[in-house]
Amino acid sequence: MYDPSMRVLTVLELLQAREQVTGPELARRLEVSPRTVQRYVARLQDLGIPVESRRGVGGAYRLRPGFRLPPLMFSGEEALSLALGLKALQHLGLTSLTPAVQGAGAKLRRTLPHVLRQEMEALEAAVQLEASDWVVSTDAALLATLLRAVREHRAVHFAYRSRLSADSLRDVDVYRVAQFGGSWYAVGQCHIRRALRCFRLDRISALRVLDATFTPPEDFDALSYLRATLPATPESQKVSVWLGLPMSELRGRVSSWGTTLTEEGGGTRLQAQREHLEAFAAMLLGLGCDIRIEQPPQLYVIFGALAKRCRALAEGEKLSLPESAEPRPARPC
Numbered sequence: 001m002y003d004p005s006m007r008v009l010t011v012l013e014l015l016q017a018r019e020q021v022t023g024p025e026l027a028r029r030l031e032v033s034p035r036t037v038q039r040y041v042a043r044l045q046d047l048g049i050p051v052e053s054r055r056g057v058g059g060a061y062r063l064r065p066g067f068r069l070p071p072l073m074f075s076g077e078e079a080l081s082l083a084l085g086l087k088a089l090q091h092l093g094l095t096s097l098t099p100a101v102q103g104a105g106a107k108l109r110r111t112l113p114h115v116l117r118q119e120m121e122a123l124e125a126a127v128q129l130e131a132s133d134w135v136v137s138t139d140a141a142l143l144a145t146l147l148r149a150v151r152e153h154r155a156v157h158f159a160y161r162s163r164l165s166a167d168s169l170r171d172v173d174v175y176r177v178a179q180f181g182g183s184w185y186a187v188g189q190c191h192i193r194r195a196l197r198c199f200r201l202d203r204i205s206a207l208r209v210l211d212a213t214f215t216p217p218e219d220f221d222a223l224s225y226l227r228a229t230l231p232a233t234p235e236s237q238k239v240s241v242w243l244g245l246p247m248s249e250l251r252g253r254v255s256s257w258g259t260t261l262t263e264e265g266g267g268t269r270l271q272a273q274r275e276h277l278e279a280f281a282a283m284l285l286g287l288g289c290d291i292r293i294e295q296p297p298q299l300y301v302i303f304g305a306l307a308k309r310c311r312a313l314a315e316g317e318k319l320s321l322p323e324s325a326e327p328r329p330a331r332p333c
Contacts, residue, residue, distance in 0.1 A: 007032070011040045012049060020054075020062035076119065079112055083120045087127065092179060093202075096140045136183040138201045143177065146186055146201070149209045150174050153216060155191070158207040160199055168192075172199065173214040176222035181230070181258075187222040189214070198226055227260055236275040237296050243268050244290030253287065277302050 007030050014021050014029065026037045041061055044051050050064035074082065086101050086108075105124075109117050149156045156174055159167045174188035184201040236258075243250065244267045254261070258273040267290070274280045281302045284291055293299045 008040045008043050011037070012044060015051065015061060015063045018062075020060040022060045026061065074112065074116065076116060079108070079116045079120055080123065082108055083123050084127070087124065093136050093138045093182070093184065094140045094143065095137050100140075136200070136202050138184045142201060142204060142207055143184060145207055145209060146174055146177050150177060150216075152209075153213050155210045155212040155214060156186075156207060157210055158199075159205045161203045161205070167205070170199070171210070172197070173216070175216045175220045177201075178222040178226060180223060180226045185222070185226060187220075187225055188216075196225065198222075198229065227258060230258060236273045237277065237298070239270070239272045239274050239277075239280065239296065239299070240294040241270050241284065241299070242290075242292040242294070243270055243284070243287065245287065250287070254283070278306075281306060 010030060011026060014026065023034050023037050026040075027034045030037065030040075032040075041051050041053065050067050051061055052064055053059065053061050083105070086105050089097060089101055109120060112120060146156065155171055157169070157171050160170050161167045171191040172186065172188045173191075174186045176187050178185050178187060185198045186201060186204070187196070187198045189195070190197040242264060247261050247263055247268045250261060250268055250270075254270065260271045262269045262271075272280075277296070277298060281299055285303075285306065
């Protein structure tokens with residue numbers, strides 16, 4: 001049998017899950033009398049929970065519209081998800097959120113029963129997440145302000161320092177904010193350029209939310225825009241290859257950085273900008289599928305060199321890397 005306090009909490013859960021619940025239904029679900037249900041509802045009201053009732057035929061109970069009590073109990077998977085999320089948050093370039101992450105973790109531990117709390121502490125001690133060299137530190141307060149503007153569909157004004165020029169003042173209707181390739185971006189309609197543009201958050205300053213509102217396009221995909229338009233480095237080259245695998249099998253195995261995947265001829269067309277073609281070619285070989293090269297022609301030469309090295313290694317020869325092939329940091333393949 002339920003403890004009476006657990007029955008009261010069950011009434012609250014049922015009311016939060018439904019727009020309204022009748023007294024007889026609550027009584028049937030809890031296996032108690034309608035009069036006992038009334039006592040449970042009165043107990044919730046005494047605790048400050050705004051439970052409203054409608055008497056008479058068809059009468060029912062409901063929570064005051066807009067009221068939601070945050071859950072205080074988590075399943076094991078929910079607690080694990082929250083703990084991992086808090087740990088990963090520290091690797092997104094939002095270093096100013098570190099105190100908030102620590103505080104949220106402490107509150108989470110206090111709400112968990114002993115067994116789950118032990119599992120969370122074990123996760124924090126045992127799991128290590130490597131911070132990418134390409135993550136750019138970003139002001140969390142600025143990100144929060146931009147997100148509020150996106151939610152309220154309000155334009156923003158800011159000073160922007162581009163890679164090639166001094167600060168310029170911009171008014172922008174921000175449609176989405178995205179984390180891509182180690183940096184945070186605001187993507188939207190620039191009033192000055194009268195076109196879609198992206199802005200790195202670490203180059204934005206003096207941000208203000210304006211009174212002017214806008215209507216964003218439906219289902220706008222900021223990540224697709226960033227993949228298609230972000231400028232490549234001067235040393236990078238355009239790559240277009242056909243791969244004999246469906247897109248579903250390539251996702252997660254091919255970096256999304258500067259990459260577009262489209263279905264074509266029973267396989268997938270991969271188009272990208274890449275600086276280090278040797279590493280990219282080795283990654284393609286690791287996919288274990290048919291490859292057809294469209295561009296650049298240098299890939300044929302690179303695959304030939306890789307084949308020569310593989311044959312030498314298979315025959316037990318010791319190879320030394322030329323100076324130009326010494327390992328160096330690079331963006332993902």
